Amino acid sequence: xxxxxxxxxxxxxxxxxxxxxxxxxxxxxxxxxxxxxxxxxxxxxxxxxxxxxxxxxxxxxxxxxxxxxxxxxxxxxxxxxxxxxxxxxxxxxxxxxxxxxxxxxxxxxxxxxxxxxxxxxxxxxxxxxxxxxxxxxxxxxxxxxxxxxxxxxxxxxxxxxxxxxxxxxxxxxxxxxxxxxxxxxxxxxxxxxxxxxxxxxxxxxxxxxxxxxxxxxxxxxxxxxxxxxxxxxxxxxxxxxxxxxxxxxxxxxxxxxxxxxxxxxxxxxxxxxxxxxxxxxxxxxxxxxxxxxxxxxxxxxxxxxxxxxxxxxxxxxxxxxxxxxxxxxxxxxxxxxxxxxxxxxxxxxxxxxxxxxxxxxxxxxxxxxxxxxxxxxxxxxxxxxxxxxxxxxxxxxxxxxxxxxxxxxxxxxxxxxxxxxxxxxxxxxxxxxxxxxxxxxxxxxxxxxxxxxxxxxxxxxxxxxxxxxxxxxxxxxxxxxxxxxxxxxxxxxxxxxxxxxxxxxxxxxxxxxxxxxx
Numbered sequence: 279x280x281x282x283x284x285x286x287x288x289x290x291x292x293x294x295x296x297x298x299x300x301x302x303x304x305x306x307x308x309x310x311x312x313x314x315x316x317x318x319x320x321x322x323x324x325x326x327x328x329x330x331x332x333x334x335x336x337x338x339x340x341x342x343x344x345x346x347x348x349x350x351x352x353x354x355x356x357x358x359x360x361x362x363x364x365x366x367x368x369x370x371x372x373x374x375x376x377x378x379x380x381x382x383x384x385x386x387x388x389x390x391x392x393x394x395x396x397x398x399x400x401x402x403x404x405x406x407x408x409x410x411x412x413x414x415x416x417x418x419x420x421x422x423x424x425x426x427x428x429x430x431x432x433x434x435x436x437x438x439x440x441x442x443x444x445x446x447x448x449x450x451x452x453x454x455x456x457x458x459x460x461x462x463x464x465x466x467x468x469x470x471x472x473x474x475x476x477x478x479x480x481x482x483x484x485x486x487x488x489x490x491x492x493x494x495x496x497x498x499x500x501x502x503x504x505x506x507x508x509x510x511x512x513x514x515x516x517x518x519x520x521x522x523x524x525x526x527x528x529x530x531x532x533x534x535x536x537x538x539x540x541x542x543x544x545x546x547x548x549x550x551x552x553x554x555x556x557x558x559x560x561x562x563x564x565x566x567x568x569x570x571x572x573x574x575x576x577x578x579x580x581x582x583x584x585x586x587x588x589x590x591x592x593x594x595x596x597x598x599x600x601x602x603x604x605x606x607x608x609x610x611x612x613x614x615x616x617x618x619x620x621x622x623x624x625x626x627x628x629x630x631x632x633x634x635x636x637x638x639x640x641x642x643x644x645x646x647x648x649x650x651x652x653x654x655x656x657x658x659x660x661x662x663x664x665x666x667x668x669x670x671x672x673x674x675x676x677x678x679x680x681x682x683x684x685x686x687x688x689x690x691x692x693x694x695x696x697x698x699x700x701x702x703x704x705x706x707x708x709x710x711x712x713x714x715x716x717x718x719x720x721x722x723x724x725x726x727x728x729x730x731x732x733x734x735x736x737x738x739x740x741x742x743x744x745x746x747x748x749x750x751x752x753x754x755x756x757x758x759x760x761x762x763x764x765x766x767x768x769x770x771x772x773x774x775x776x777x778x779x780x781x782x783x784x785x786x787x788x789x790x791x792x793x794x795x796x
Contacts, residue, residue, distance in 0.1 A: 310540070310573045310580075313547075314356060317570045320551030320561075321349070326674065335363045343371030344723050344733070345563070347389035352571035354392040355578060355586055361393035369597050372399050379734050379742040380407035384418035388587070391425065396594040404429040408437070413451055413462060416441050420469040426591035438473040441466060442482050449485035458486075460493050461502045464514035468587060471521040483522065490515055491531040498534050499542030508773070509546040509553050509565045512539050513572035517586060520572075520579040540576075543569060552715070555773045561715030564772035616652055623648045676711040678778020682721055683707045684731070684744060686786035688793050689752050697746040704745040705731060705784075712776050718760055719772035721782060741771065747786060755790045766791060 318330055325337040334353065338346040342364055353359055368390055387403040390396070404427050408419040416437060423434035445451060450458025451466040467486050473479050494500060500511035516539050519526050526532055526539050546553045546569075552561040553569045575586035626644050630636060687702035708729075710721050722741070726733045734743035741758050742749050749757030760767055760774075761783045767774050776782075787794050 310577050313544075314352075314570055314573050314577070316551035317553075317566055318353075318551075320566070330357065331359055334359055334361060339364045339367040342367035343386060344727065344735075345720075347385055348567045348571055350389045351392045351586070352567065352574045354394070355571075356574045361395075365390060365393040365395040365597055368393070369395075369397055369399075372397075379748075380412075380415035381418050382734050382742070383407050384415060384422060387422060387427065388418065388589070390597075391422075391427070391589050391591055391594055394594055395597040396591065397597045400591075400594075401428050403427070405431050408432055413441075413444060413453060413466070416444075417462075417465050417469045421587045424469070424472055424587070425589040435473065435476065438470050438476055438479070441470055442476070442479060445482060445486070449482075449489040451486075458489055459502055460490065460500050460511050461514050463489060464511075464518040467518040468514075468521045468585070471518070471585065472588070487522075487524075487531065490518070494532060494534050494539070495542070496534050496537070497542045497545070498532075498537030498539050499545070500539070506556065507542075508555050509543045510555070510568045510773070512543040513565075513568040515539055516543070517572040517575045520575040521585040521587070523579060525580070526576070540573075548715075554715070555769075555775065559715075560775055562717060562773065562775060563715075563720060564717070564770075619648060619651050673711040673713050675713050677714050679709050679711045680721060680776050680778070680780040680782055681707055681709050682725055682782040682784070684722075684725075684784040686745075686747055688786055688788050689747070689756075692752060695747070699745075704747070705729060712778070716776055717772050718762065718767070718774040718776065718782055719770075721776065722771065722784065741784075744784060744786075752786075752788045756786070756788045757790075758784055759787050759791055759794065760784045 318333075321337070322329060322333050325333050327333050327336055330353065334350075338349055340346075346364065346368075350361060350364055354361060368386065372386060383399075383403050384407055387400045390400050404419055404422050407415055408429075408431070419432070420434060420437045420441060423429060423432060423437055441451075446456060446458045448458050450460075450463030452459040452462050463486050467483065467490075470479065470483070474483065490500075494515075495507060497507075498512075499507045499509075500515055501507040502511045515532075516526055519529070519532065519539075524532075532539055543553075545557055546555070546559075546565060548554050548559075548561055550561070553565040554560055555562040555565045571586060578584065578586060623644060627641065630640050630644070682705065683703075684705035685702050686698060686704060689698055690700065690702045692698075705725060708725060710725060712721065719735075722733065722744075725731065726744075731744065732746050733741060734748070735741055740749075741760075744758055747758075760771055762774060762776075763781050764783075785794050
C-alpha cells in the first residue's frame, strides 16, 4: 500500500513538473510577438527615437531606398502606423533617377505599396523589370503581380508557371548552378504559394518542401550554400511555411530532434532584442530584419490573416509629391518660379505694346505659353540629391574605426563611360567609425550617402552597381567583390561583421577575381 502511495505521489509530481516546468530545449515555446516587439524596441533605442512612429518618420524615411524597405514591410503588416513620410522620401529617392537593378526596383515598389501608396513607378515596374532579370526578379515580380500591380505583358499565373519551369532537379531553386539553395528555394515558395491550383504546382511545392526538410540541420536550423548556419536562411524557410499555411511547430518534416526552426533561430538572439549572423556574435542588420518579418508572417498565418507579401495594390493612395514648403504648405520653389513666369509675361506684354504689336493673337499666344509653363511648374516635382546625399556619418557609441576604398582599376581605359574615374578611384581610402555589430554593407551604404555615390543592391544582398558601374557590364564574369584585410570574403556584405582596424576594399573584377590577384 505504501509503495502504491509513493508511486501515485511520484506520478502526480511528474505531471506537475511536465505542466509547470519549461519544455525541453527542443520543445521550448517562443512567443513570436515578444520577439518582434523586442526587435522594434531595439531599433527604437538604437535610432535614438521615442517610439515606432518616430522610427518610421525619421530613421526609415532617412534610409528610404537604401536600408529601410524590409522594416517597412514588416511594420506595415504588424501594426497600424502612418508611412506617409517614408513613402514621400522613397518617391524622392526614386525620382532622383538612380540606375537600379531589376530586383532592387521591385523591392522598392513592394515597400512603397506596403506603405500604402502607389505611383507611376509602381504602376510600370513589372513590365520594366521582368525581362531577363533572373530568378530573383521573377520572384519579386511575381509578388507584385500577386497583389495586383499592373502589367501589359504578364499575369501572375504566367510568371508562376515560368518560375516552376526553372526548378532544379533536386526540387528547389538557385541563383545559378545545378543544385538548389535553401534561401532561394524558400523565397520562390513564398512567391508561388498562392498558385497551388496551377497544373503541377502541388507536386512542385511538395518536392521543394522535401528539399527544405532534407536540408534542415539537427538543431532545427539552416545554412545557405555559401554560409554556415545562420538565422536568415531559417527565417526564409519559416516565411515560406507560413505563406503556405504550414505551422512550423506542428509539421513533423520541419522538426529535428524535437527542435523547430524557431528554436534554432533563437540561438542567434543577442540579448538586447536584436539578432546576430553567427551564434554568440554581435547585432547584424540583415539577420535582425529577416527574423522580424518572418515572425510577422507566422503571426499573420496563426491569426488567419493574409501572408506577409499579399498586400493590397487596389487599396493604395496615389502619392502626393513632397518638396520643401513655405508657411502656407506650398512648395517654395513653385511660388518663386510662378512669380518669375508672371513677371516675364508682364514684361513681354509691355514689349508688345511698346513695339505696337498689339494684335490680340500675340497676347493669346503669350498667355498660352504662360499657362503651359505654370502647369509644368505645378505638376512637376523637382528633387535635389541634397535631400538624400551629403549626410554626415555620426556614431553615438563607436567601438573603433575601419577604412574603406572603392576602385575599378581593371576597367580604366576599356570604355568611354563617363562614370569610370580616370584613376579608377570611386572612393579614396576613407576612415569611418563603427558601432558594435556594423557590417561591410552598413559602411558602404553610409559612405555612399555621405559622398554621393550611386549604389544598387539586389534582392539577394549583392551590390550589383556602385558608382553607376554594374555587374556584367564588362563581360559575364564581371562585377563587384569586396575584401577585408586583403582576404576575399565568403559571405555577403550584410553578413560580415566588422572589427576595429579592419580594412575594406571594394574592387571591380572582369574575371571573377582572377584579375585582382596580386
